[in-house]
Structures are given as C-alpha cells and as structure tokens.
Amino acid sequence: MTVLSVNVNKIAVLRNSRGGAEPDVVRAARACLDAGAHGITVHPRPDARHIRADDVYALAELTRAYGVEFNIEGNPFAPPREGYPGLLTLCERTRPAQATLVPDGDDQLTSDHGFDFIRDAEPLRPRIAELRALGCRVSVFADADRAGIELAAALGADRVELYTGPYAEAYADGRAESAVAAFAAAARRAQAAGLGVNAGHDLSQANLGAFLRGVPNVLEVSIGHALIGEALYEGLDATVRGYLRVIAEAA
Numbered sequence: 520m521t522v523l524s525v526n527v528n529k530i531a532v533l534r535n536s537r538g539g540a541e542p543d544v545v546r547a548a549r550a551c552l553d554a555g556a557h558g559i560t561v562h563p564r565p566d567a568r569h570i571r572a573d574d575v576y577a578l579a580e581l582t583r584a585y586g587v588e589f590n591i592e593g594n595p596f597a598p599p600r601e602g603y604p605g606l607l608t609l610c611e612r613t614r615p616a617q618a619t620l621v622p623d624g625d626d627q628l629t630s631d632h633g634f635d636f637i638r639d640a641e642p643l644r645p646r647i648a649e650l651r652a653l654g655c656r657v658s659v660f661a662d663a664d665r666a667g668i669e670l671a672a673a674l675g676a677d678r679v680e681l682y683t684g685p686y687a688e689a690y691a692d693g694r695a696e697s698a699v700a701a702f703a704a705a706a707r708r709a710q711a712a713g714l715g716v717n718a719g720h721d722l723s724q725a726n727l728g729a730f731l732r733g734v735p736n737v738l739e740v741s742i743g744h745a746l747i748g749e750a751l752y753e754g755l756d757a758t759v760r761g762y763l764r765v766i767a768e769a770a
C-alpha cells in the first residue's frame with residue numbers, strides 16, 4: 520500500500536506571515552500522525568521562507584518519537600547561508616529516513632522540474648553516496664517525460680520521486696488518462712532499473728485516486744499544498760483520513 524507523507528511547509532508559511540510561533544508546525548504534524556499519516560515531509564528552502572532549520576530539528580524528534588518516516592527534501596547543491604545550513608548538514612544532524620533531492624532554484628516559486636540524469640550525473644553521484652553513508656534512503660526528483668529516468672539507479676539512488684505537477688494540470692484539464700499512461704510508463708522504466716517509485720506535487724484528494732490506480736506500485740506520496748488547503752475546511756484529522764481512504768480504495 521502507498522505510504523502518505525504529509526508535507527507541512529504550508530503550516531510554516533502561515534506562521535511566518537506574522538512571525539511568532541502559531542500555527543505550530545510540530546502540533547500540526549502531530550495531528551497528521553495521530554490521524555494515521557505514515558510520515559512527515561519538509562522542504563526547507565535556503566531563503567527560509569517556510570520551514571526553518573529549527574523546525575527540521577523539532578520534526579526529526581517528533582517523527583523519531585512516533586517511529587515514522589521523516590523525509591527532507593532539498594537541493595543538494597544549494598550552498599549554506601544564514602539560517603540554512605544546507606541539505607547535507609541538515610541530514611547529517613537529523614538522519615532522516617529519506618532524503619529527496621530536488622533541483623530547485625531560489626527564483627522558483629515552487630519545485631517545477633526534476634533532474635536531468637544525463638547532465639547532472641557526475642555532481643549527483645557523490646551527494647547521493649554521502650547521504651546513503653548517513654543512513655538515508657535517497658530519492659531523486661524526476662520528470663516522467665524526460666529520457667533517462669533509469670540512470671538514477673546507476674547514480675546510487677534508491678528511488679525516484681515522479682514530479683506530478685504536469686499530471687495535476689492534465690487532470691484538471693480532463694486529460695488524466697493520457698497523463699497517467701505517461702507516468703505509468705516512466706514508473707515501469709524506473710522499476711525495471713531497480714528503483715522504487717515515489718510521487719508528489721499538487722496531488723489532491725480529487726486527483727490522487729486516478730493516479731494510484733494507473734501508476735503501478737507507487738511506494739509513497741508526499742502531499743502538502745492541497746492537503747493543508749483542504750484542511751482549512753475539514754480539519755487536519757478528517758483530511759488526512761480522507762487521503763488514507765483514497766489510497767486504500769486505489770489499492
């Protein structure tokens with residue numbers, strides 16, 4: 520069954536908009552875990568616009584106490600700066616179960632593409648090895664429509680995370696069927712190379728079921744933006760349970 524990791528970035532966005540400590544990221548994460556979420560994801564950005572290093576440390580403790588997966592996402596090439604020690608240092612300090620490498624830049628509003636495993640191979644290889652030596656499973660963000668997804672295996676990655684932004688757009692435009700077919704083909708190519716397959720970005724209660732029914736053996740979905748938005752209406756507990764129902768019904 521697919522694992523649900525809740526991305527709590529958006530709770531930090533709300534908190535940071537006024538300074539102070541509310542809403543409390545750790546309390547929100549605890550509510551998600553109490554509702555049955557299997558893990559917590561964060562994607563701290565170098566500009567600290569939402570999740571900050573101290574949130575990462577606190578959530579590492581929480582997930583350890585619950586015995587669930589902690590997934591830290593980020594660009595392994597972004598240099599440290601004031602308030603952001605860098606992805607590898609965060610992973611060294613907190614030893615998350617999974618590190619997800621994403622090629623995001625400072626100028627990006629959000630993640631909007633995966634790695635080019637042909638161009639990025641040589642710089643990625645040592646970063647992946649370092650993270651694996653820390654005991655992290657390593658997943659790398661990947662576009663379904665780009666050639667070479669299977670090369671991530673030769674770089675030492677354990678998994679790919681399929682960037683599902685284009686799927687979410689296709690679903691909204693009534694083109695879900697052809698989009699799912701393309702993602703399913705990419706997943707099969709990755710799996711044939713020995714990679715596990717995760718998925719994330721703009722997944723929602725509306726579009727998740729069709730994705731999971733069409734794409735084989737998705738091990739994990741990380742969901743934040745839509746989930747936190749839906750929770751404004753329904754509450755975190757009911758919303759997380761809603762996602763878990765969608766996942767169970769698609770299995």
Ligand SMILES: CC(=O)[C@@H](O)[C@H](O)COP(=O)(O)O
Pocket residue numbers: 526528529561562564592621628629630660719720743
């Ligand atoms: C890799 C990915 O798709 C998510 O981490 C997404 O980028 C969320 O990050 P933001 O909350 O900063 O948009």
Ligand SMILES: NCC(=O)COP(=O)(O)O
Pocket residue numbers: 526560562592680718719720721722741742743744745746
């Ligand atoms: N890896 C994807 C993620 O963590 C959440 O993305 P989104 O649901 O906030 O778009």
